[in-house]
Amino acid sequence: MAQDYTEYLAINVLNEQQIVSYRLLSRALKVHVNFAKQMLYEFHRKQNAKKPGSVHATYLLTGTRRPTPSQVNGSHSQEDCEDTVMQSSPMLPSRSFPQPDNETAEEEAPLIRSIMLVKQEHLDQAKATFETISSIHIYSLEANGLSDVQVLTECNRKVAADYASEDQLEAWKQYGTIQNPNVKRRKRGTAPPPPPAPIAKTADVKVKPAPPTAKPEQKVDSKPSSAKPTPEPEQTKKSAAKPAPAKRQNSDIFKSFAKSKTKPKGESQSSAEASPAPAEPEDQPMGGFSEDEADDNALMEAEKASDAPAGKSKKDRAAELEAMMDQEDEEMEDAATPVAEPEEPENAIDKVSPPKEEEPKETVKVENGRRRGRRRVMKKVTAKDEEGYLVTKEEAAWESFSEDEPPPKKARLPSAQTSSKPAAKKGGKTQGGNIMSFFGKK
């Protein structure tokens, strides 16, 4: 255990220049948060003993303090100088009995409990503002100082993204989160994915000409790589299936690169990952047909049967790779962030194939008074770029919708249907189908 955390911190804080909070560390190593806080402290102490200033820390102070004058509670300040304050509000009518004017403030001057995040260089200053300090611990470690404390939010975003698959009710016990034995959670049975058959039909009926073969697509995507031979459907299937595991897996690959000291390469790759599809934007103003759309799109469908075999082989490979790695790398925290899918670098054709997938069209279907279908929306995605800045950009993503048919506004939407959109999005992590189903058809 001891070695684990030293190694993890050395890699992430010193080598990769990441910010590691106690929360992230506890998730990564599956330890209690308080234990993780101690690990951060120990690492910070040792490293700075070796080389002063090599690791910067932020602290979290908890305690009680008097509010600074500017934040003094208004009612009290008024009481303090009752006579000089203008007789502001008129008295209330018909008070049952005269009440002392300070009835509103029978508590003594307020001591507020404060939870304060402070950079290490301000620690002593901050401590001085407290009356009592009940606890103090390291919140995060980072290699260089923090220019903006707000970048610490990145840690929790990472936690949310990387460990989203954990069942919070189970997994959080080990982290020391306060447990609630009374928690009531429903089984998630209410979000039926749209049945595959009608969707396929929709595609056939309504879709604007979206030929399944590669030819017209090549016309559409003018990427240089499109000159390559059309990949057989099998391969397309393979690459598009199971997008989420692939993503994790490829970040593992980065990790192995980073470890085996081809670090620049790993970095460049991850930067490629951060800024999606750099090659595309200029010729595709619509936001590019980077395969994240295909992914997102694929997520909507529940056509698992057709891609199951392909997905499996992929999974096996993923498992093997994962076995080689002993640590989680960070990955882009937003599922919608497109990934250049650089896994299997030896298979060039796979890399090419994603853009080949035919562009999904917006489909709309009218069915007993409701319009359903998929449409492309611009989503705001926030990510940290390679320089550590938080960047928000708009990206195209697909979502399903269902809304009242304009003329007969009658149907009140049952909530199950309303739910289909987000559920589909979530379910997306694990399934991928729509494109496959398309190819399978033809």
Next chain:
Amino acid sequence: MAVDNTPSDGALLSAPSDTQHETLNRSPSQYNPLNTFDLPKGEHRLYQQQYADMYFARLAALKPAVEQVAADAWVDYEIAGETPRQVDRVLDVRQGDLCWVVGTCYMEMPLKPNVLDDIGKEHWIAAPPPRVKYVEDEGKEQMMLEDESGRLRLTGGVLGQVLLVTGAIIAVVGTENKDGDFEVIDVRVPDLPRQPQRWERDDGDAALNPKAPTPTRPQGGKVAIVSGLSISGDAGDTLTLDLLMEYLLGESTGPEDQASTAQISHLIIAGNSLSNASPIPSRSALLAASAKNRGHAKKYGYDSSAYNAAPTDRLDTFLANLLPSIPITLLPGEHDPTSTSLPQPPIHAAMFPHSRAYMPPPNQPPTPTNTWFSPTTNPSTFDLCGYRFLGTSGQPLDDIYRYVHGENRLEMMEAMLRWRLVAPTAPDTLWCYPFQDGDAFVMKECPHVFFVGNQPKFETGVVEGPRGEQVRMVAVPGFRETGEVVVVDLESLEVEVVKVEIFEGG
């Protein structure tokens, strides 16, 4: 970097040890929702009714209470050998008679928004910004008393001494002078309604269902109230939100503080969770948009190019992170994506793809046993550990604030309780649903805790009623501006403030 360790904080600033860190269990909470402010569903929700019905219903509901108070107060009131007699309708007041009468207060103020101004606004180039206050100098406003029969203009020095707004039901005693105005000598309001005993409703339910085992009444724990999270799409400033989440989860801070956090058994989010989620396009913008779209098929649903889902996503994630550990009641606020007129319906479950699992199943009413995450109406009332809670996200109080001189919001909160009105100024200057039978904003029972969200600063106080009722009032400040969370002890109803902040040097 040398850090001096004091004994209390040393535990977390030391090398990892083999000591077992314990995982705490949170205090249980007993949440029992009420549906006082639920609106009719579906096609039964109509907007054709006249608002006048609301005033009639309000007067009818509160008149007996005011008459009782006034009769008690003025039974041996004597002026120049005359005792006031009650007059039933304001039009029955005769000049020179000493009498008292009950009616609805109405304030005429030059700055008060007027529906005619709204129509005029469309012809202006730029509408003036909304007013901070409707009142200006003393004397410009006119106060009137009205009932179903007519109106009576009120005058008299005593009116300057009392806090009154449109919509309050009051009794006034005095005489009509030669100008036809009513010279007010004294004013009475309904005062606090009956306050239920603690656990009364739960006990009542238990009595109706004798087979159910007697519930255990756990130690109350505490409830945290926060408002104005103001989550926006920009990720740049959410660190305090993260810190709040970690605090409530009991992950940050040391073992002692974690133990005290474990006492917080419920979280109330009192409005404005999103910073600006439902901007209402002005009529001119709508016209312009429709002109642009002429020829195209009309677009329904949201405009996907203009819509940003990030705020709701973040709110959902925030809630989903907290829910495994703490039950949450969520009131919508002024900026939240739901109807803007009071009572605001709960934020729809579709906004919470992750948190939804903790809600009662669709199409089932919330009950104490199936509710963990409870998006409620605004205003909202519910029982928590036997205590009756009544809260709003701040709009009614903010609107009262515009009517009166002065800044003391606690006094205004107290006035709301004594008027027995959650939203007195609706429907005059506050948008609200046109209730047909009965005004939902009339308090039928006195709460134990009355909280109002999105206030400029934290304030608290206790109001006492004529029959020994005690109400804890809490003004909850916006979290984004202050970083403050109010924690109310559910046994003693004592209040404390927890402030989440970032030290910026200096």
